[in-house]
Amino acid sequence: MTQTTVSSVRPYEGRLDNATKSRLAELPIGRAIRERAALTPGDVVVREQQFGIYAEHTWAQYSHDVETFACGLLRLGIRPGDSVAIMGDPSYLWMVADAAIISIGAISFGIYTTCSTEEIAHQLNTAGAVAMIAENQEYVDKLQALGDQSPTVRHVVVDDTRALFGYNDPRILPAAQLLTPEEPYTTTERAHVGELAARASADDVALLVFTSGTTGQSKAAMITHRNFMVGGALQMCRVFPEITGPDPRPVICHLSLAHAFERIVCLYSPILTAMVVHIGEDVEDLATTMVQSQPYFFHAVPRIWQKMASQAVTNIDRSSPVKRWAYRRAMAVARRERAARWDGKTPSLGLRAAYRLARICVFVPLLRKFGLGHTEIGLTAGTHTPEEVQRMWQYWGLNLINGLGMTEVGFVAFQRGHYPVPGAVGQRVPDLEVRIADDGELQYRGAGVFHGYLGEPERTAEAFTADGWFCSGDIGTVEVGGDIVLRDRKKDIMITAGGKNITPSLVENAIKGSPYISECVLFADGHKYPTALIEIDLDAVTEWAESRSLEFTGFTSLTQLPQVVSLIDSEVQRLNEQLARVEQVKKFRILPKELDPEEGDTTPTRKIRRGHFERMFQHLIEDMYADERQEAQQLQ
Numbered sequence: 001m002t003q004t005t006v007s008s009v010r011p012y013e014g015r016l017d018n019a020t021k022s023r024l025a026e027l028p029i030g031r032a033i034r035e036r037a038a039l040t041p042g043d044v045v046v047r048e049q050q051f052g053i054y055a056e057h058t059w060a061q062y063s064h065d066v067e068t069f070a071c072g073l074l075r076l077g078i079r080p081g082d083s084v085a086i087m088g089d090p091s092y093l094w095m096v097a098d099a100a101i102i103s104i105g106a107i108s109f110g111i112y113t114t115c116s117t118e119e120i121a122h123q124l125n126t127a128g129a130v131a132m133i134a135e136n137q138e139y140v141d142k143l144q145a146l147g148d149q150s151p152t153v154r155h156v157v158v159d160d161t162r163a164l165f166g167y168n169d170p171r172i173l174p175a176a177q178l179l180t181p182e183e184p185y186t187t188t189e190r191a192h193v194g195e196l197a198a199r200a201s202a203d204d205v206a207l208l209v210f211t212s213g214t215t216g217q218s219k220a221a222m223i224t225h226r227n228f229m230v231g232g233a234l235q236m237c238r239v240f241p242e243i244t245g246p247d248p249r250p251v252i253c254h255l256s257l258a259h260a261f262e263r264i265v266c267l268y269s270p271i272l273t274a275m276v277v278h279i280g281e282d283v284e285d286l287a288t289t290m291v292q293s294q295p296y297f298f299h300a301v302p303r304i305w306q307k308m309a310s311q312a313v314t315n316i317d318r319s320s321p322v323k324r325w326a327y328r329r330a331m332a333v334a335r336r337e338r339a340a341r342w343d344g345k346t347p348s349l350g351l352r353a354a355y356r357l358a359r360i361c362v363f364v365p366l367l368r369k370f371g372l373g374h375t376e377i378g379l380t381a382g383t384h385t386p387e388e389v390q391r392m393w394q395y396w397g398l399n400l401i402n403g404l405g406m407t408e409v410g411f412v413a414f415q416r417g418h419y420p421v422p423g424a425v426g427q428r429v430p431d432l433e434v435r436i437a438d439d440g441e442l443q444y445r446g447a448g449v450f451h452g453y454l455g456e457p458e459r460t461a462e463a464f465t466a467d468g469w470f471c472s473g474d475i476g477t478v479e480v481g482g483d484i485v486l487r488d489r490k491k492d493i494m495i496t497a498g499g500k501n502i503t504p505s506l507v508e509n510a511i512k513g514s515p516y517i518s519e520c521v522l523f524a525d526g527h528k529y530p531t532a533l534i535e536i537d538l539d540a541v542t543e544w545a546e547s548r549s550l551e552f553t554g555f556t557s558l559t560q561l562p563q564v565v566s567l568i569d570s571e572v573q574r575l576n577e578q579l580a581r582v583e584q585v586k587k588f589r590i591l592p593k594e595l596d597p598e599e600g601d602t603t604p605t606r607k608i609r610r611g612h613f614e615r616m617f618q619h620l621i622e623d624m625y626a627d628e629r630q631e632a633q634q635l636q
Helices: 020-024 028-039 060-074 092-103 117-127 137-144 187-199 226-238 260-272 286-293 301-318 322-342 348-368 387-395 457-461 504-512 538-546 555-559 560-575 610-616 618-624 626-636
Strands: 044-050 051-060 083-086 107-111 132-134 155-158 172-174 207-211 218-222 249-252 277-280 297-300 377-380 400-404 410-414 424-429 433-438 442-444 470-478 483-489 516-522 531-536 587-590
Touching: 020 226, 020 260, 020 387, 028 060, 028 092, 028 187, 028 207, 028 226, 028 260, 044 060, 044 092, 044 286, 060 092, 060 187, 083 092, 083 117, 083 137, 092 107, 092 132, 092 260, 092 626, 107 322, 117 137, 117 207, 117 218, 132 137, 132 187, 132 516, 137 155, 155 322, 187 442, 207 226, 207 260, 218 226, 226 410, 249 260, 249 286, 249 297, 260 277, 260 400, 260 410, 277 286, 297 301, 301 322, 301 348, 301 387, 301 516, 301 538, 322 348, 322 387, 377 387, 387 400, 387 504, 400 424, 410 483, 483 504, 483 587, 504 516, 504 531, 531 538, 531 560, 531 618, 538 555, 538 560, 555 560, 560 587, 610 618, 618 626
Parallel strands: 044 277, 083 107, 083 132, 107 207, 132 155, 155 172, 249 277, 297 377, 377 400, 531 587
Antiparallel strands: 044 051, 207 218, 400 410, 410 424, 424 483, 433 442, 442 470, 470 483, 516 531
């Protein structure tokens, strides 16, 4: 298959002024897309790779395809207020379908491709979905596996139908039938779509986004047009004015579009900016897409930033002695230069010159291997980012910025400026009010705050204070300079047997700063000391083991190698030095299996389901605290 490198073939027609961006953000999404297409019809909005070639879609074509697909939905009998699910990897059709659903006043929601059968049934039934847009046979099969558990689904629209033969389900039809029907859509049908889009209010519910469900079944957050356009897309414009132009700003759509973060960045922010969404051929091959697309703005959850940093460190370890020597010298300079800046000082002329040389000779080639050589802004959000990971990318010269957002609020805060101090999540976005409750909980009020949880009035009431502020569940502080610092989830604070409070995420993020550790789950509540269960980073540890000619047959046998246990022990001891004595991990065990969202180990966004986790690995937890049980028995 021939691979092509993307280049900008059309100039950006014109940078939208602030007044236009603000006006578009206040419109319902369907109308905003139509107006953007009228303003800059020839601008490219999406580049999608198929068979090695990137196909471009302009705003005019995108708007037309949205209108066409919307006509098809109406012919199927889908009406305003109906809910329609979309399941599959990011694609141009995913974007078109989402906008079409919203344009006719129906409600769109995405289902993670890693969801279990039970979770799929729960989401379809909670939403009362009347139709599902499926990428291919894989997701049709998942729906059919539900049997009669999804009684409301009347239509299954499939994008890639090549493997769909021998199916007798009358609900199934190809997406092409909606985009190019045998009987063309009439002018009246197209006008009706425009009428429905014009009739919508920015405060109507447009989307459902299912929360992670770490402690039980996921909740359906009702999101209005204004929530994600004003509380999300417009805030990005204000915090990152660089993405508004004047030149096209490539951004890669690679996370699940069921995720609020990815929806805001790749579906709705382009309406107000010069962002051009790039969709690679295989979502699993992000590295190739990054090299081809050369993103100006790259966003990812912390796990991806961590894995790329691990890969970089592993590559350096396996390089020639001369390259390893050059890297060590460059890192010594980078640590001094960045430390000075983080302390608010101006590095000396000599140190600045030395860092510039290190960047040109060592760090720029490193970044180019990841397709980040032209990236001006790196954004990490979705959950806590280990400080060690953020520091590493900043040493290498990538301006990695922390962001904080919530499904129920939109964007909350971003770090500002170049190479901000690692750790804080930044200053609040404009127009969002933040206050701290007596118990330390962060509470929010603003345009991004959601409409409530579908069908759950009691849980909705619990989420708000009597005077209308949303209760985030996060414990945090606001520093003198305005930076918000998260401590932990309110419900997750642990108290040891000695009465000491421990913030588990602080410890877990410190340990995950190792390139060889993918996940860390802390235990300390009611115990004398903290312990941890650790998931190794399979790629990094595999390369480490192979470089030492160690023999193993798979994940489990790799974790059992004494040399690997020793490696992880040395990493835990090294990272323990960043923690207070009471927080330091005294014992750990390596998980014998990879965590799998489809098996319920984590949520689709890789958040730990602690109850399930503790039941599955209870024997390992008990083994770490065997001495406590022995002491208790001796006292009896």
